[in-house]
Amino acid sequence: MKSSRREWTKHAVMVVEADFNRSADTHLIPLPLPGFPGVDLYLKDESSHPTGSLKHRLARSLFLYALANGWLHEGCTVIEASSGSTAISEAYFARLLGLPFIAVMPSGTSPEKIAAIQFHGGRCHLVENASDLHATSVLLARQTGGHFMDQFTYAERATDWRANNNIAESIFRQMEAEPYPIPAWIVCSPGTGGTAATLGRYVRYRGHDTRILCADPEISAFFDGYRAAMAGGSYRDVTACGGSRVEGIGRPRVESSFLPDCIDAMIKVPDALSFAAMRHVGGVLGRRVGGSTGTNFIGVLAAAHRMRVEGLRGSIVTILCDTGDRYTHSYYNPGWYQERGIPRVEADQALAALLAGGEPPPFLKNDPGP
């Protein structure tokens, strides 16, 4: 019995590794930033993964971690709490291994994401309250005798932060022939916090001077948690009310994969500004991007402003997390903004001022961090 389980695991690891071997790396795309001469911006286009987001990397790592730990076996139901992107990628890997998959998601998750999970053979279990995702996943795992992947706990440790073509190593390799090969800043936004942890650990391990800026959306506990941590206080019990409107990032509690000491600066970005930036980036690229890419872009403007104040020239890299085609019913539907009272015209004007190199409002001035 035991040996056939080991045989299944051996085969499953080979299947995941072979899938990786067939896959290409994602592109690094330059994006003009005319308001900031001397600052070169690049987008790491994670939407070009087979499952359309940066979560493809995480899902692969979580499956390999669970397999290496002996947590998965033939027929085992895999369960995940997700705002959708991770679940789409995990549904892909679960199907690759022939395992049933259930995604536990907030009821407001976009219909496009639900359809993508179902397309990959997964089932969706929707909950009203974002803060119930974890408890519901634990319960479902118990009821099905399955395994709860728990990205919010394991994201930071499942990824090999030293190398193994993680997102950080890939960025630094693709920057090698650029005028400023070592980025002054890399900007990301926290969902689990795993990407920030991988980037922060990698630059320290490699001895790079690159700083990591994390941009938190409006409804989220991470920013306040970060400030509490920097002030030397306890931060794990910091909470926020409600679910984030920027899908994929922002959480009602400070998740354990969020490691404040890996981050050099953090800002809080109003959602209206994130969506204005999302529209801007999509307009420049000629294709739609998701909301978290907009949040990242505001982080880029904050970092670029800081470079100018410090008299620095150099490069900034940020992440194009997913495609906007997943948000046709929300961010690309004017009615969605009206229903929520999220201003668009004013936000576009505020963004235009920032793009022209204008002084950022106080909330976008980076928290100096450690």
Ligand SMILES: Cc1ncc(COP(=O)(O)O)c(C=O)c1O
């Ligand atoms: C679209 C999108 N952007 C950004 C993130 C944040 O990445 P991380 O979980 O590594 O903090 C997520 C996470 O779910 C996401 O789905």
